[in-house]
Amino acid sequence: MKRLAPFCIAALLMGSAAFAAEPAKQATAPPASTVTATAPATAPTASVPTATAKSTAAPAAAAPAKIKTNKAITLSMFALIILATLGVVVWAAKKTQTAADYYTAGGGITGIQNGWAITGDVVSAASFLGMSGLISLYGIDGFLYSTGPILGFVTILLLMAEPLRNAGKYTMGDILCFRASPKPVRAAAAISTVAVSTFYLLAQMVGAGKLMQLLLDIPYKVSVIGVGTLLIIYVVFGGMKATTWVQIIKAALLLSAAVVLSILVAVKAGMNPLRLFADVVNSGAVQDHVRIAVLKHPLPEAGLDYGKRFLQPGLFLKNPLDQISLGLAWVLGAAGLPHIMMRFFTVPNAKEARKSIRISVFLMGAFFIMTTFLGFGAAIHITPQKVAAMDKGGNMATLMLAQYLGGGEGSIGGDMFLAFVCAVAFATILAVVSGLVLAASAAIAHDIYVNIIKNGKANQKEQVRTARLTSLVVGAAAIVMGIAAEKENIVALVALAFAVAASGNFPVIILSLFWRKFNTAGIVSGIVVGTIAAIGLVLVSPNMTYPKKIAADAKKVIDTLEKKQAAGEILAEKDLNALNKARTDYTKNKDGKSIMGLDNPLFPLKNPGIVSVPLGFLAAIIGCLAFRDRRAEEMFDEIYVRQNTGIGIAEAIEH
Helix, strand or coil, X not given: XXXXXXXXXXXXXXXXXXXXXXXXXXXXXXXXXXXXXXXXXXXXXXXXXXHHHHCCCHHHHHCCCCCCCCHHHHHHHHHHHHHHHHHHHHHHHHCCCCXXXXXXXXXXXXXXXXXXXXXXXXXXXXXXXXXXXXHHHHCHXXXXXXXXXXXXXXXXXXXXXXXXXXXXXXXXXXXXXXXXXXXXXXXXXXXXXXXXXXXXXHHHHXXXXXHHHHHHCCCHHHHHHHHHHHHHHHHHHXXXXXXXXXXXXXXXXXXXXXXXXXXHHHHHCCCCHHHHHHHHHHCHHHHHHHXXXXXXXXXXXXXXXXXXHCCCCCCCCCCHHHHHHHHHHHHHHHHHCHHHHHHHHHCCCHHHHHHHHHHHHHHHHHXXXXXXXXXXXXXXXXXXXXXXXXXXXXXXXXXXXXXXXXXXXXXHHHHHHHHHHHHHHHHHHHHHHHHHHHHHHHHHHHHHHHHXXXXXXXXXXXXXXXXXXXXXXXXXXXXXXXXXXXXXXXXXXXXXXXHHHHHHHHHHHHHHHHCCCCCHHHHHHHHHHHHHHHHHHXXXXXXXXXXXXXXXXXXXXXXXXXXXXXXXXXXXXXXXXXXXXXXXXHHHHCCCCCCCCCCXXXXXXXXXXXXXXXXXXXXXXXXXXXXXXXXXXXXXXXXXXXXXXXXXXXXXXXX
């Protein structure tokens, strides 16, 4: 019965999705504005300021409201990937008997396999859809987002890969409590892990729901329930082994899709990168988008080349401090993400841990370079106006580009290519959410239940049963929260995930591994202060929606164009459309406030890392010095030897 369960649930899921799709055909196609929340839905890279999105120029209004897919082909692709991954789950379930099997695949994953799996974990739908979309709307600023993960993983390679593998077992709590009081440290670590995983998981769930709703006319709730059901199957039955192989499969598919798309874009540019950039600069659509939608110049400014401006930094991250803060969040946040940290415990030794990072850095580097081709290709061939009209965050840019390069809407090639890329995006979301659920459930089951409630006295059968039950609960909670957050602006949630990881997790991990005097008080104070600082700053940052700011931007457009009319000039059609839209935006937003009741951001940066990361370090250091712990200092030599030699670590389990 256990073996049949995944297939039974999958059959029910696919049947309900197909049934739900029929009435959706009669419904009015969702307007572009309904996708505003999805802009960042899949991640930080797609965080498009609402004011900017709402000022999109007239050409966007004529664009289709959604991508037209061939449902038969698309659903077939989806079914193929689902069945293949479910086969992996059935195989993995047979090999998952102990807690080590469930949490870390028994430490039996090779460095090469783990490198591909880390790539699958990191290169999420945010990267595949969000980064290329951001480049298509904001030019070179989107590329700055692409470079962050590489720098983050170089940090992990140089500082943390070997010590983490040697010092830990299953979770972040295992690393931190080695020479500290276990219960308070595990509790703080578990809360931080669940917080980071929840913020990131919620963003992925909403992104998945919106993506499926837009592509297949499936109601949002059915989409979220479907994705949630699949991730529960993967994690509950297959554990880390199934999650690892799903991530490997997904990474291979994702890189294949990116390679093919990039080659086709390069062919269009005569295999000449300089010509690609020249095409971007000379594009009238790009010039209009930069002038009207991004810089909000109702009339062209003399001497300003709007095409060249697209290739210069500052269209999205206008404040240089924001770029520094983003870098901190990317580099240190990647090193503090719990679901990435768990991957180091799946390999047998430190050598394989280092190898896995080398492999993942190479693969991710290649991929993030290709997102530049995808983003600029979409800007040239699709136009920023059509990309923004389809989805204001640009998340549909890659899908639109795939359909265009395959032969266009309605062609067999276009439909096939679009279906394949959609299926890859779907697999991407499934792989990432599986890793997140596993990290959150491990923190609750292993740190809270087994080591705090049961004082470590739980047999293997009980540990596995608890882990699976916890995964089921976490997955069900993800479905409920995903449905509840349908209309929320989730840019803030993704910013929170990286900010908390960088501000609360990274300082205490690095200090615990390398500072002799570090102790329990430092760990708890660092996690608590760093987490609260990151959350608080994001809630009062520009990531939130400020209706009065939108209204003020709209008023500038209205005043400029009405003055032009008053002077007797006849407005062009795109200016008339911009004027009408600005009037609508002004009326709709002039009396609104942010979720925190603010008219304007209190904190000027989109990324709080430049403030919250130092606060996390400072709190950890002060807490440690205020409450000295002689035992923690004496045990430093043991953890130092262990993290550098691997003495005492668990051996890989043969299957």
